[in-house]
Every structure is written in C-alpha cells, then in structure tokens.
Amino acid sequence: MAEAKELFIGFDVGGTSVKMGLFDKGGRLLGRNSVPTPPIVDEAGYAAVTDGVEELVTTAGFTLDQVVGIGLAVPCPVPADGKIRLQANIQLNEAGLKAALEKVCPNVTVQFANDANAAAMGELWAGSGRDYQNLVFVTLGTGVGGGVIVNRHLVAGAVGAGGEIGHMCMNPAETRVCGCGGKGHLEQYASATGIVTSYKAECAARGTEPVELEGPSDSRSVFAAAKSGDEAAWAAIDTMCDYLGRALAIISSVVDPEAFVLGGGTSNSSDMFLDRLVERYKSYALAVCTETPIEVASLGNDAGIFGAAYVALQAAGA
Numbered sequence: 001m002a003e004a005k006e007l008f009i010g011f012d013v014g015g016t017s018v019k020m021g022l023f024d025k026g027g028r029l030l031g032r033n034s035v036p037t038p039p040i041v042d043e044a045g046y047a048a049v050t051d052g053v054e055e056l057v058t059t060a061g062f063t064l065d066q067v068v069g070i071g072l073a074v075p076c077p078v079p080a081d082g083k084i085r086l087q088a089n090i091q092l093n094e095a096g097l098k099a100a101l102e103k104v105c106p107n108v109t110v111q112f113a114n115d116a117n118a119a120a121m122g123e124l125w126a127g128s129g130r131d132y133q134n135l136v137f138v139t140l141g142t143g144v145g146g147g148v149i150v151n152r153h154l155v156a157g158a159v160g161a162g163g164e165i166g167h168m169c170m171n172p173a174e175t176r177v178c179g180c181g182g183k184g185h186l187e188q189y190a191s192a193t194g195i196v197t198s199y200k201a202e203c204a205a206r207g208t209e210p211v212e213l214e215g216p217s218d219s220r221s222v223f224a225a226a227k228s229g230d231e232a233a234w235a236a237i238d239t240m241c242d243y244l245g246r247a248l249a250i251i252s253s254v255v256d257p258e259a260f261v262l263g264g265g266t267s268n269s270s271d272m273f274l275d276r277l278v279e280r281y282k283s284y285a286l287a288v289c290t291e292t293p294i295e296v297a298s299l300g301n302d303a304g305i306f307g308a309a310y311v312a313l314q315a316a317g318a
C-alpha cells in the first residue's frame with residue numbers, strides 16, 4: 001500500500017485521445033494513461049473517461065479518494081470562471097463530465113483550462129519555466145497559441161481569449177484569411193502552416209521549385225531546405241522571425257514577463273531560427289525589455305498533462 005498523499009490528475013483532451021497523467025504535489029509524474037476520445041456528452045462517454053481515471057490511479061497503487069484535483073486541458077477557449085461558452089473542436093458536456101469525475105473521486109476539485117494555456121502552466125510547474133513566476137508561452141504548431149502567466153496564475157481572460165497570441169493582427173494589409181476569419185494574424189506567418197505558405201510564395205516570386213512537402217504544415221521540410229541553402233526557405237524563416245519578434249516585443253510592453261518560452265513542433269527547429277528571432281525581438285522591444293530571455297520548452301507533448309494538473313492543484317488550494 002502506497003503512503004497517503006494528495007494526488008492530481010492532468011488531462012489533455014485532444015481530438016483523437018484523452019491523455020492523463022497522475023502527479024503528486026511536487027510535480028512528479030506517477031503514472032500515465034490514455035483512452036480514445038469519446039463524444040463526452042453522455043453516460044457512455046463519461047464512463048470511458050472515468051474508467052481511464054480508475055485504471056490510472058489503481059495501477060499506480062493509489063486509491064481514488066486520494067485524488068484531490070483534476071484539471072482538463074481542452075481545445076477551446078476557457079475563461080477565468082472556467083465556464084466554456086464556445087466549443088469548436090470537441091464534443092464536450094463539461095458539467096456532465098465534472099459530475100461524473102466527482103462521483104468517482106469524492107474529494108476532487110475539477111477545473112478546465114484551454115490547452116495552450118495549460119501547456120504554459122506545465123512549463124512553469126515542471127519545465128523550462130520552472131525558475132519564473134511570470135512568463136509568456138508561445139506554441140508554434142499547425143497554429144500559434146499561447147499562455148500568459150502572471151504571479152504563477154494564468155491570465156485566461158473574460159471570455160477565454162487570454163493568450164490567443166496567434167490572432168494578434170500583425171499585418172493589416174494582408175489579403176489572405178486566417179483560420180479564425182481575420183487577416184494578417186501572427187499565426188499566418190509563424191505557424192508551421194504559415195511557414196510553408198510563405199515558403200511557397202517566396203519560391204513563386206523567385207521562379208524556383210519548392211522542395212517536396214508532406215502536406216500544408218510540413219515546416220520541417222522547409223527548415224531542411226534552408227539548411228541545404230534554399231534562399232526561399234530562409235526568406236520564409238526570416239518572415240516568421242520578424243513577425244514573431246515584433247509580437248513578443250508588443251507583449252513585453254503589456255505584461256513584461258521574466259521570459260518567453262517557445263513550444264510546439266516548430267520549436268524543435270529552434271537551432272535554425274532562435275538567433276534571428278532574438279535579434280528581431282531586440283530590434284522591436286522597448287530598451288528595458290531587450291534582455292528578456294526567449295527559451296525553448298522542455299516538456300514537449302506532456303506540457304498539457306502537467307499544466308492541467310497544476311491548474312487543478314491551484315484550484316484545489318493545495
């Protein structure tokens with residue numbers, strides 16, 4: 001029998017799977033589990049999730065009454081009050097799921113968070129942001145998301161738009177349309193999809209043939225092309241760095257974080273762009289902000305489960 005302790009579970013609710021991590025108060029990962037994402041709207045859906053929780057906790061040698069916090073990172077905006085108003089990417093009845101989790105874990109506090117916001121909290125709790133109280137996390141994936149943390153707490157916002165860094169309008173002259181319907185948003189230049197789009201445009205302008213790409217978000221091939229001297233690829237990377245550097249400079253004048261942390265798939269290519277990004281950031285930032293470090297996230301795809309658990313820990317007042 002394991003010793004009595006307070007446990008926290010972080011969920012990362014994605015389109016295909018619900019990942020779960022079991023943690024102690026110190027941020028130690030004690031076990032993990034994953035179930036295919038059901039439509040979380042009825043008893044069968046709730047049961048698929050609670051069965052996963054039961055398996056996670058018992059397999060690690062603990063009991064369900066030791067779970068005092070469950071945090072759920074979900075792919076939709078979550079305002080500071082935790083009440084989800086808009087669901088674009090997932091079928092979820094949050095009140096029903098919350099009730100089902102509370103039934104299985106009698107001592108639990110349940111809290112929802114936006115997935116990018118949760119990833120920011122994960123990096124703060126156990127990743128690259130561990131040394132900070134205030135940071136801004138930017139995830140560079142197929143889209144661009146983020147999380148703003150002030151005094152170790154998320155700035156989720158009144159309607160859940162806190163940290164929606166990807167939809168800052170950086171170029172009012174843009175004619176192409178962003179995934180959200182706007183134009184000229186950061187995501188259109190700094191996401192993996194944006195890098196590929198910029199690369200194709202640079203090739204067309206030069207009359208050169210783009211390298212073979214595996215889909216519209218294959219920025220990895222663009223970075224590989226840059227490495228082998230493709231000028232159009234470098235131009236696309238420069239565009240990304242310029243817009244992202246300017247966005248971070250604007251953010252530094254609003255919340256003045258101790259650090260920026262970059263996550264998402266594109267951050268794996270940071271050796272190719274971080275120097276350029278820092279240079280662009282410094283050129284745009286207020287003089288007092290130019291030394292703010294820009295670091296790379298360390299938890300990878302686990303940031304969501306860590307952060308969701310930490311959000312739950314805070315909500316439980318533990």
Ligand SMILES: [Zn+2]
Binds near residue numbers: 181182187
């Ligand atoms: Zn947008």
